[in-house]
Amino acid sequence: MNLPVPGNPDKVQPDSFAFDATSEVEIAKALARYPAERKASAVMPMLYIVQDQMGRLTGSAWIPVVAMDEIARRLEIAPIRVYEVASFYFMYNRNPIGTxxxxxxxxxxxxxxxxxxxxxxxxxxxxxxxxxxxxxxxxxxxxxxxxxxxxxxxxxxxxxxxxxxxxxxxxxxxxxxxxxxxxxxxxxxTIDRCGSAPEGGRRTLLEDAVAVAGIPQGQG
Ligand code: FES
Missing domain, CATH: 3.40.30.10 (Glutaredoxin)
Incomplete structure (x- = not known):
């Protein structure tokens, strides 16, 4: 049975969720960062992978409850351990959002x-x-x-x-x-700035470091 999304009663939680091939590639990369017995540590990247997949496939990057349950199954942890991470961090959307x-x-x-x-x-x-x-x-x-x-x-x-x-x-x-x-x-x-350097270009450390140190060219 589809359940309403809390705070968004015109939307419903889907009945099922499965990772697609693109997500499986990302899951393999995420799991490879941790020892097998510590794979629960992949819960945060897994939540991002769900959110990205939902955005790709539905146009709304959010994380349904069934997807959190699927993460728990894959990581062999209790569903509550996924819910508590998803609800703690603001970057995880637990309700449908705009495109x-x-x-x-x-x-x-x-x-x-x-x-x-x-x-x-x-x-x-x-x-x-x-x-x-x-x-x-x-x-x-x-x-x-x-x-x-x-x-x-x-x-x-x-x-x-x-x-x-x-x-x-x-x-x-x-x-x-x-x-x-x-x-x-x-x-x-969106202005004349390179990375996080000052607007309009560098204003300090303008001298050539090798010349300042008095080191002959070629030995710096
Ligand atoms: S205050 Fe906006 S990025 Fe730090």
Missing amino acids: YHLQVCTTTSCWLRGSDDVVAACKKATGISNFGETSADGKFTLTEVECLGACSNAPILQVDNDFYEDLDGPRTEALIEALRRGERPEPGP
Whole structure:
């Protein structure tokens, strides 16, 4: 029997779940990282594999209960040990979401650098009113998240597993419109920045290290 998804009563939990061939390749890689008797440690990558498969096959990257049960079976652990991990970490979606998961960081660095503008642009471009909602067309879910560990390139909008950095309102709207058209812009900085180096290029350690140390060329 299909059961309603808590908090999302118009959706239902599927009756069954099976990993596809793409996921099996990823599962083999995940299990290879741990001794056989410690394979329970693969629970986090396995949850990601389920979420990615659901996104690929259904357009909604979430983790049904039957999939958690399947992980428990594969790892030979009690289902509760999978449920407790999935419910502890915010990056696992236990409810169906939109095609694109917009996760806006509003913690200090991002807030100081304009996350309010990013949030406003997300709402304007999707029609979503509040965090936790999905757009009427089912394409976007908007979530507020804590620091994503990319503060040097704040403000950050994570879309599914990709980080879009150094955003402002107009660039956020343009990104969402591109997603709506089915495009996937290159993740990373959206300004003149290489990686997490300063805007406009390097400002320190400009001298050649070998020349500064006085080492003759060829011996450094
Ligand atoms: S505060 Fe936003 S990534 Fe750290």
